[in-house]
Amino acid sequence: MKKDVLLYTGGEDFAEIINGGGYYVDKTAYLKELLITDAIKNSLFIRPRRFGKTLNLDLIRQFCRLNYQNPGDKSYQQKLFVDNGRNFAVAGDDYKEFREKVMGEFPVISISFRGVEGNTFQSAVSGLLGIIAELYERFLFLRESVKLSEERIKQFNEIYSFCTTKYKKLSDPDNLNEAIVICGSFLATLAEMLYREYGRKILVIIDEYDVPLQKAVIAKEPYYDDMLEIIRKISVTTFKQNPDPWLYKGIVSGCLRVAHQSVFTDANNFTTFGMNDEPYTGFFGFTEEETHKLLADCGLSEKENEVKEWYDGYRFGDKHIFCPWSLISYCYAATQKDIYAPQPFWVNTSGNDLITMFTDNSMEAHNAENIDKLQKLLDGESIEISLKEFTTYPDLRNRVSFDVFMTMMLHTGYVTFAEDSEFTGKVTVRIPNQEVLACFNEKREYLYGEDNPYWYNQALKLVDLLMVNNTDDAQMLISTMLKEFLSIRNTGNELYYHGFMTGILGLASATKNFRYLEEIESGTGFSDIIIDSFDNKTSCILELKKTENLEDCYDAAQAATKQIIQKDYAAKFISRRYKKVYGIGIGFAQKSCEIVSLGNLVETPANK
Numbered sequence: 001m002k003k004d005v006l007l008y009t010g011g012e013d014f015a016e017i018i019n020g021g022g023y024y025v026d027k028t029a030y031l032k033e034l035l036i037t038d039a040i041k042n043s044l045f046i047r048p049r050r051f052g053k054t055l056n057l058d059l060i061r062q063f064c065r066l067n068y069q070n071p072g073d074k075s076y077q078q079k080l081f082v083d084n085g086r087n088f089a090v091a092g093d094d095y096k097e098f099r100e101k102v103m104g105e106f107p108v109i110s111i112s113f114r115g116v117e118g119n120t121f122q123s124a125v126s127g128l129l130g131i132i133a134e135l136y137e138r139f140l141f142l143r144e145s146v147k148l149s150e151e152r153i154k155q156f157n158e159i160y161s162f163c164t165t166k167y168k169k170l171s172d173p174d175n176l177n178e179a180i181v182i183c184g185s186f187l188a189t190l191a192e193m194l195y196r197e198y199g200r201k202i203l204v205i206i207d208e209y210d211v212p213l214q215k216a217v218i219a220k221e222p223y224y225d226d227m228l229e230i231i232r233k234i235s236v237t238t239f240k241q242n243p244d245p246w247l248y249k250g251i252v253s254g255c256l257r258v259a260h261q262s263v264f265t266d267a268n269n270f271t272t273f274g275m276n277d278e279p280y281t282g283f284f285g286f287t288e289e290e291t292h293k294l295l296a297d298c299g300l301s302e303k304e305n306e307v308k309e310w311y312d313g314y315r316f317g318d319k320h321i322f323c324p325w326s327l328i329s330y331c332y333a334a335t336q337k338d339i340y341a342p343q344p345f346w347v348n349t350s351g352n353d354l355i356t357m358f359t360d361n362s363m364e365a366h367n368a369e370n371i372d373k374l375q376k377l378l379d380g381e382s383i384e385i386s387l388k389e390f391t392t393y394p395d396l397r398n399r400v401s402f403d404v405f406m407t408m409m410l411h412t413g414y415v416t417f418a419e420d421s422e423f424t425g426k427v428t429v430r431i432p433n434q435e436v437l438a439c440f441n442e443k444r445e446y447l448y449g450e451d452n453p454y455w456y457n458q459a460l461k462l463v464d465l466l467m468v469n470n471t472d473d474a475q476m477l478i479s480t481m482l483k484e485f486l487s488i489r490n491t492g493n494e495l496y497y498h499g500f501m502t503g504i505l506g507l508a509s510a511t512k513n514f515r516y517l518e519e520i521e522s523g524t525g526f527s528d529i530i531i532d533s534f535d536n537k538t539s540c541i542l543e544l545k546k547t548e549n550l551e552d553c554y555d556a557a558q559a560a561t562k563q564i565i566q567k568d569y570a571a572k573f574i575s576r577r578y579k580k581v582y583g584i585g586i587g588f589a590q591k592s593c594e595i596v597s598l599g600n601l602v603e604t605p606a607n608k
Helices: 014-019 027-036 051-065 076-081 093-102 121-138 142-145 150-165 173-198 209-217 224-239 288-297 301-311 324-336 353-363 368-378 402-412 434-447 454-469 471-483 492-509 550-566 571-575
Strands: 041-047 108-112 202-207 247-254 272-273 314-317 317-324 383-385 426-430 515-524 524-531 538-546 580-591 590-599
Touching: 014 051, 014 076, 027 051, 027 093, 051 076, 051 108, 051 202, 051 247, 076 093, 076 353, 108 121, 108 173, 108 301, 121 142, 121 150, 121 209, 121 224, 142 173, 150 173, 173 202, 173 224, 202 224, 209 224, 224 247, 247 317, 288 301, 288 317, 301 324, 301 434, 317 324, 317 538, 368 383, 368 402, 368 471, 383 402, 402 426, 426 550, 454 471, 454 492, 454 538, 454 580, 471 492, 471 580, 471 590, 492 515, 492 524, 492 538, 492 580, 538 550, 550 580, 550 590
Parallel strands: 041 247, 041 272, 108 202, 202 247, 538 580
Antiparallel strands: 314 317, 383 426, 515 524, 524 538, 580 590
């Protein structure tokens, strides 16, 4: 392993990485196609989070940005892209004419909507005003312009002053209304001033355009429609100029294709590049070749199979793509230690609890079909879905369809296209790698734990039913819960059902101050599960049996009860003068069960 490779984990500033001697996977070959092609005026890139969108957009910004104090000076870009000793693609002779036309030639307005969120519309707008204030602060020199009219400079000052002084005073309806107007027009106002000042068209870059929409849906007081109007207004005023054509190109990034129908309806020549759209399938994330080189440069070539298992698996067009955030984080950690095991890095960066929200809703709706499909994903299988285009951001709390949910999961990186899948219409998807599987399992632990009120209450109810020998209702409840249960185990193994029952009964028994015992010696053998209430002198002995076929479930339960009798599991409790000792056999098959009860074993003739 090489510990002298400088890896910027989470690095999003292109100049900082290059000037600081950091490791960089060259993506500059994509600049020419993106910035020269006349047919595409505005580009929307849809990729999962942490796949390098922000860094790539900063790469574009740094390459194109005009020197505002000395517009003819390109020495900054010359040093950063050409004379850095790294042999970037864009430094080659075949890019010379491109560099002369584009490098350092454009005023650039670059913003990110990443931090625009809040539990109320007012707080989200306040966050957007803060972003506008930071943007305008970079261009305060325009206030000294001799080319701009006093009226335009006054407008600039009014926007900047409002954003810096009124952002906490939006409870006033007049201030809020003015803020909404500013949010919809700030970008176009600044762009027109730059165009008039320098006589050059403007490059506009917007990162994570859809974050405000997503946050508006999941907020305590949802405000999606209000935020959509602001984002749509920004789109119209920025990407459709009439009559002043000041825009050179617009480049936008996001995770979801909440695109033409709702946000970019009136924008000119907007082209969406999804994960499978050429020529940019390799622009975001690391290809297999880039990953192979990175591991070799870090002295980690022997870890390549391990890295593929954990961080590969994404299919973008005909390429296998690795998550760059995870890969850089892994390489950094692995070069610092002699022995290092892969960790789930990507999943720990998300505040979007899509899996939990959707699965919770499916459980509460008793939607066994949805749970079964999720189970297939956990078991390493591919499932078929119909891709859905969103005209609005889906509200998962309202129990959206499985196809809508899975389309969101595909856009956000939780699943990917299977190898033999098409990219439109009916497609097949799968969990890409061990890292994302770890995310599903983490959510699974929450779903069936005490922090989830629904599952927890079901578990408490089941313990109560078993401890009074109400086996009819207990059978129905267990069968329902089985259909709502996501497991990392295979249902072909008896341990699956043992783990399922342990997860339910162990948690609830402790709450009720009952003892929960597994594989405890009793009589002449070891019973599977015992719930023991010493205070009430009541115990419930459970023996579990698995069978392949549903029609054999009852026979399996009968066999379980025979074992309780043959092994005399009740003897220990009867000798302690317990009043009630219930013997219950449960037969499992697939996602169903049958229960047979021996009744109160204290009252059987042999024990009286």
